Amino acid sequence: MATALFHDGLTVHTQSHDYPIIITEKSATEASSMAKQVAPYISGRQVLIVTNDIVAPLYLKSLEDELAQQFTVKVCVLPDGEQYKNQTSIDQIYDALMAEHFNRDVTLIALGGGVVGDMTGFAAASFMRGVNFIQIPTTLLSQVDSSVGGKTGINHAQGKNMIGAFWQPQIVLAEMSTLKTLPARELSAGLAEVIKYALIMDADFLTWLEHNLPAMMALDLAVLGEAVKRCCQYKADVVAQDERESGVRALLNFGHTFGHVIETHEGYGNWLHGEAVAAGMVQAAELSQKLGWLTNEDVARIKRVLTLANLPITPPTIDVQTALDLMGHDKKVKHGQIRLILLKSIGEAVLTNDFDAELLTDVLSQHSS
Amino acid sequence: MATALFHDGLTVHTQSHDYPIIITEKSATEASSMAKQVAPYISGRQVLIVTNDIVAPLYLKSLEDELAQQFTVKVCVLPDGEQYKNQTSIDQIYDALMAEHFNRDVTLIALGGGVVGDMTGFAAASFMRGVNFIQIPTTLLSQVDSSVGGKTGINHAQGKNMIGAFWQPQIVLAEMSTLKTLPARELSAGLAEVIKYALIMDADFLTWLEHNLPAMMALDLAVLGEAVKRCCQYKADVVAQDERESGVRALLNFGHTFGHVIETHEGYGNWLHGEAVAAGMVQAAELSQKLGWLTNEDVARIKRVLTLANLPITPPTIDVQTALDLMGHDKKVKHGQIRLILLKSIGEAVLTNDFDAELLTDVLSQHSS
Incomplete structure (x- = not known):
């Protein structure tokens, strides 16, 4: 199988806009490439990276540091796990955005698995009635499923994914190397x-x-x-x-x-x-x-x-x-x-x-x- | 000025769909007309009427009773006032929807002023990633402004209307007679x-x-x-x-x-x-x-x-x-x-x-x- 395959990328066609899925095989040490890949898809000057306490130590610093050369970058680290896919976490994202006086130009970046992606997407859909966001899925599940297609949301105490929105990202970046740090x-x-x-x-x-x-x-x-x-x-x-x-x-x-x-x-x-x-x-x-x-x-x-x-x-x-x-x-x-x-x-x-x-x-x- | 004017109605053209604004001069005692006007715009069998404790005693009963002849109708009465235009009230709407096992077919009806309309619209936009809703504005402010155009949302402690969505109603019904009960x-x-x-x-x-x-x-x-x-x-x-x-x-x-x-x-x-x-x-x-x-x-x-x-x-x-x-x-x-x-x-x-x-x-x- 030719490596070239992974650099073709795909395009998702949706009502609001088309966007690319980039699938790369970059080595984990070359993590700065994440920033290079997504930077062209950030239209304003403000960036909020949303991640969790498991993924943050692995990939956050290089992404944050490199983006900070071009943008005002803030970070919101949530606790890891489906049990935190709720309104409390969404409120934490809102609070981070408000604390920074971020406005409609902000781009949210979801760095993590499906839970981080779904919540970041819903926060982006609902903050100021909708701002841009980017998906960097770091789990196989989110790479093949939740990061593509614009389904975002959180759980209600009585049901899964009951609250949410259809909201499409600007780009999905799937780096296969992140799977090396994923538990079996x-x-x-x-x-x-x-x-x-x-x-x-x-x-x-x-x-x-x-x-x-x-x-x-x-x-x-x-x-x-x-x-x-x-x-x-x-x-x-x-x-x-x-x-x-x-x-x-x-x-x-x-x-x-x-x-x-x-x-x-x-x-x-x-x-x-x-x-x-x-x-x-x-x-x-x-x-x-x-x-x-x-x-x-x-x-x-x-x-x-x-x-x-x-x-x-x-x-x-x-x-x-x-x-x-x-x-x-x-x-x-x-x-x-x-x-x-x-x-x-x-x-x-x-x-x-x-x-x-x-x-x-x-x-x-x-x-x- | 001819009364006929108020029965023409207007049409709002939006990306998702077109919808009518009906402006009537009906007498307040003829309140059952509300149900007749909106019933054709309810596509499923389930209805949740969202209103507040000021409007409920005035217009809720006749609307609820008449719709109940055709639909499963439940009610969520929120406290009145801009200070309740927040996540807590939205959660009350979600809880009412979940308690009734309501699903994607549900239609939410906002019966009240701009606060009720904005919150009901946002709950409709975000419940199961979007269900239908209807606006019945009962204040002049909401009749001329917030009920038209699909802006929905709630306040954040640090800013007004910071959380929300663009979500269009199926119909806006403005009955002028409701202004008779509006405080000066x-x-x-x-x-x-x-x-x-x-x-x-x-x-x-x-x-x-x-x-x-x-x-x-x-x-x-x-x-x-x-x-x-x-x-x-x-x-x-x-x-x-x-x-x-x-x-x-x-x-x-x-x-x-x-x-x-x-x-x-x-x-x-x-x-x-x-x-x-x-x-x-x-x-x-x-x-x-x-x-x-x-x-x-x-x-x-x-x-x-x-x-x-x-x-x-x-x-x-x-x-x-x-x-x-x-x-x-x-x-x-x-x-x-x-x-x-x-x-x-x-x-x-x-x-x-x-x-x-x-x-x-x-x-x-x-x-x-």
């Missing part, structure tokens, strides 16, 4: 979303993953870069068709309705998002099998590939009625009917409420008390 | 924005107001309806040209930068927004006069018409440096330079930073300690 558990969580793209969109990519997952888990940056690029291309195509998720974009939530139940029930942060999605995809596959769309072997194959990526394939024990109630809070509910993304076959997903409620109960009760 | 002080506050349109856009309208203000203050609903219609037409024209306030829309903020200083310094709610804008417009006019754009007689005329509407023409005592600092937090600041909307003549406004800072200091120090 989080790399696996990111692989759940990579596998998701294969299951809903491209059976050939699943075969590719079955061959290449070992190299990815051994941090072969070239192979990881190729996978990230493919995933970003899938997502960019979907977002261009359906930015506000009135149609096809919903398919990207495969495994997520089941996964949200797990995350909400277990408390945000105890199961990683990707882990919950992995177990949730298995449940969605099981329901697809009960409908006669997937074979037993398809389900077994999905479990094998998730296991290869060190991901859980069994949800925690959750009472069926509790699970159904939690599903009622999910955004995919329409007119009170639970709609789920299921697989017609490997590589082809549908959003449907056309299934017997008992089959859903069957799937849920396999893991209830 | 609030009617005057609304007249400040009416006078503003004349000062920045239409010298003839100022002459019209000089003749018609007494009838408006005596609650002649036909004359009030005509004024509201003219103001909504001015605003709709501006919004169609410049929805996100990158250009001409900023002119609608005439008097507001000075006014925001007053509101922030005095604490939200002690000076009504319209009162602060009135005194702020006088300060902006005084600076325009110092630049040789307005005559002394122009400034005197502006003061006379504001006085005719029972509005203050003198700001409270505020230290000059404090005022300048507070201006630094205003959204109209660009690249650290204070930009102000000033009058080239009556009926013609400009946004400019091309003035001697000393002249601004002179104007501010007329009312400093």
Whole structure:
């Protein structure tokens, strides 16, 4: 695989504007390149970098120092973790912006994983009714998923991602080298979303993953870069068709309705998002099998590939009625009917409420008390 | 003036969608008409009416009861006042939505003045990344200004309207009869924005107001309806040209930068927004006069018409440096330079930073300690 691939970049087409995704393989010591890559996309003089206490020691200083040569740069360091993806953290970002007298010209930079990106994006969407922001995702999960497409937001105590906005970044910069500092558990969580793209969109990519997952888990940056690029291309195509998720974009939530139940029930942060999605995809596959769309072997194959990526394939024990109630809070509910993304076959997903409620109960009760 | 005028309605053209403004003269006892007017603009089955404890006893019951025949209707009653235009109130709206398991199909209805409208709009913009909402403004201020154009938001402890979104309603319904229950002080506050349109856009309208203000203050609903219609037409024209306030829309903020200083310094709610804008417009006019754009007689005329509407023409005592600092937090600041909307003549406004800072200091120090 040619390294050149990673310097092509992609373009995301959205209603508000087009923007590039740059995927590079730079070495971690060359971290100053982050500043060089994003500086042309900063239109004013003011920059607020938002990051967390895990990522800050790794990448903040060089980014901050280099940008400070051209811009007024301030930093907001939030505590790490999904459990801090809430209004309190957003208020900290607002307070930092107000304390600096920053105005509509400010650019916010999200340096971190999906939680940092979602919160920074929502703060940018809502500060002074909308300012620019830039995504520098440092986890595999955020590189292939949350940093692309403009979904931003926070959790409500009663539901995940309930508060937010569609707000597009000026650029997404994914440096593969940042994956070298990512804990193995989080790399696996990111692989759940990579596998998701294969299951809903491209059976050939699943075969590719079955061959290449070992190299990815051994941090072969070239192979990881190729996978990230493919995933970003899938997502960019979907977002261009359906930015506000009135149609096809919903398919990207495969495994997520089941996964949200797990995350909400277990408390945000105890199961990683990707882990919950992995177990949730298995449940969605099981329901697809009960409908006669997937074979037993398809389900077994999905479990094998998730296991290869060190991901859980069994949800925690959750009472069926509790699970159904939690599903009622999910955004995919329409007119009170639970709609789920299921697989017609490997590589082809549908959003449907056309299934017997008992089959859903069957799937849920396999893991209830 | 023919009553027919008020049934024409206007259309606001925006990026996301076009929507009507309906201005009616219905009698207050016929309040059930509100439900009839807005029902066709509710696309799902779920409705949350957001109002406050002053407006609720007047108009809530009939609206709620009649809508409940077709929809699942819940209510969120907030405390009245600018001092509650904050995150705590937004959280109350989110909590009400979550408690009812409301989803993306919900329509929020803002029943009240500008504070209720701004908060309901922002909650609609951010709940599940955006749901529909409807404006039923019950104050003159919100009928001529805040309900039209999609600016939504809340205050930050350090600045007014610092958090928010551009989010357009499905319909704006302005019933003139609601002005009969509006306190005289609030009617005057609304007249400040009416006078503003004349000062920045239409010298003839100022002459019209000089003749018609007494009838408006005596609650002649036909004359009030005509004024509201003219103001909504001015605003709709501006919004169609410049929805996100990158250009001409900023002119609608005439008097507001000075006014925001007053509101922030005095604490939200002690000076009504319209009162602060009135005194702020006088300060902006005084600076325009110092630049040789307005005559002394122009400034005197502006003061006379504001006085005719029972509005203050003198700001409270505020230290000059404090005022300048507070201006630094205003959204109209660009690249650290204070930009102000000033009058080239009556009926013609400009946004400019091309003035001697000393002249601004002179104007501010007329009312400093």
